[in-house]
Amino acid sequence: MAMKTDSSPSLQPHPHDNALYVHVPFCRRKCRYCDFFSIADADRETMQAVVRAEIDGIDRFADALAVASIDTVYIGGGTPSLLPGDLLERLLARIGGAWRPVEWTVEANPESLSRDFIDVCARTGVTRISLGVQTFDDRLLRFLGRAGTAAHNRRALDLLAARWPGELSLDLIVCIPTQTVAGALRDLEGAVARAPGHVSLYDLTLEEGTPLFAAVRSGECAQPTTESEIEVWRETRSFLTASGYRPYEVSNFARPGKECLHNLRYWRLDPYIGVGPGAASTVPGADGTALRLETTQDLRQYCAADPLSALSVERLSAGALLLEQLMMGLRLEDGIERSRIARRFGAPLEELLGGAWDHWLAKGWVRADESAYACTDEGRLCLNPLLREAAGSISGRSNLKVVWP
Template identity: 40%
Template sequence: MRPALPAPALYIHVPFCRRKCCYCDFASRPPAPAAVEAYLAALKREAETALASWPNSWEVPSIYIGGGTPTVLAPAELEAVLAVAARFPRTRGAEWTVEANPGTVDAAKLRLLKAAGVNRLSLGVQSFDDALLKFIGRSHTAREACAAWELARAAGFDNLSLDLIYAIPGQTMAGWRATLRQALALAPEHVSAYSLTIEPGTEFGRRAAAGTLAPVSDELDLALYLEAQERLGAAGLGQYEISNFARPGRESRHNLVYWRNEPYLGLGPAAASYLDGVRRTNLSAVTAYHAAVMAGVPPVAEREEATFELARAETVILGLRLVEGVSWERFRQRFGVDLRALYAGPIARLTAAGLLIADERGLRLTPRALPVANQVFLEFLP
């Protein structure tokens, strides 16, 4: 029998953006009226289906509305998405995040979000270098990013997260430092800093395949990462995950659900769920998603039931992304086995190599292992 898990977090995917960024491989498209109408109808129906079997005791600990760009929707459309989210019982003080992009928010939309109960915004700034923003296909400028930030503060949001991308081809250390300085000048509660990954099927992927775009060197990638670690940490944003930094108590509670391998329900095209040990990913095309939901068919594109062995490995790998690591006691309570005994070989090898720390609390990466974490994770794959 599987050990009982807590109520799931809730994720809602909004599959619309003004345009596709050059690096983006997420499910998104421009918000044509017919597509938005179909999406909203299916989202409401999918939520109703989930709520029909929702246990009375379940209260979601967090809500995250992402995309895509949720704030690209018109106010009435955005309000409809918020209304779907609001139907799910949530814990007192639950974190409710909405992703937003500069240029798609104004004072009226921000008031709408605030009135609905949204208490955290994640702003997709990516860079404060206008040339790099244009290069990666973003539709805003650095000035527009700062203006959107100030509008959010004026609307009363006191928990703002800022997304940054580094290792962009053509980026220099001096330029990255300038972006970090501007980011810190805004006094964010949270910063996510991700290394640019060139994915197949994206504009950058096509350019790379054609030989017209080369990624930055591994040495520069690492140097930019270490620079972010140092500057963000010195400014009071403690690193709590490989790519995430926060002021005390402002860590992303929703993302902690993912990293602790806890359950979550995903609604919308391409949304992923992890419930009762089963991972599901919804159909990504709005038309296919709409057709399935309205026909009363689960809109599932992929389904994988995690074996007990895989669930344990995933819990270790995801948990090691966190600076706090994996708790011996939490792992034992969840799986009924001692993590130290289960993975004695990998733990001994990686500890001897200076990549893991095993102490009285649990298992975690050493600071020098954070940039090469994927090498560590391979040791725990079943």
């Protein structure tokens, strides 16, 4: 259970094997489907105060954990490309001035991607830009409530091709109401023609509380059926595979060596520091536990408070960590390394899950070899029921122990 605290949590020094996420909570306007924390139309003064507080947050975490190196950085949002150039540069320079991450991603949206943005990224050591294209179909972009158009997508991709020397990842959305399989494949053809190293392909999910959720509930539009979602999943996956992209995670495809190292850390349940309003961290606590820390979404409070106080703190139990390890790791094509499970939980997964693993194996939903446990394609389609069964097995174990990270 998470508890609010006004004093800093006790953290275990963790000099190496770190990742940093910075949340930039600003958007031009809210998309109809989005439940990420971001606000529309913030003024410069607000952005400046948040960036200042984020730099302070980076400093405080770095001190508390005695951080000597950061392997990966991800600046997400929100829309980082909406920050004025000087504020973006201030934030990036703080990171680049202290560490040399092997991978450093900044997210951008096509309508706010500028030459200045690209140049600041290149100058400060960013290695990867992730562009939220979503679709090249103007009708669907309007339906989604996106601020950009297909013309913005093309212009941004042209600009990146001309000026950006680093890696490129493109985000697309499928299973949008009225989008056909042929339409989804056309979008992918348009994306692949730009030769990105990485493609993220997300199903549109209906999040409660969003305008799109209300529209579907009121009958304004129909949600795609499960059968059509599976067809889109199979067709798009087969197109991307044939185009040289490996489906290394349920929604993520990469050319060899271009996998997102930062997101792999989340899927492997490795430690990470999160700063910015509404950001989460999973870091080692001084008493040998894993701590999940969450900052407030209240911008005024975020900017006024000490970054390591006024956090919500959750101590993750061994059972919670094991379930999360499965939830994240079984999304990966390569699955979860046996050595990671043995090191963290002290026993093989077959034993930790009682009869559940053998049941899944018999059904053909999972596979295991001498190095890893993974889902089969069929298992990945029924991942939620598998995880519910795993949760039942794990909650019945009172003697579970964990050594993390």
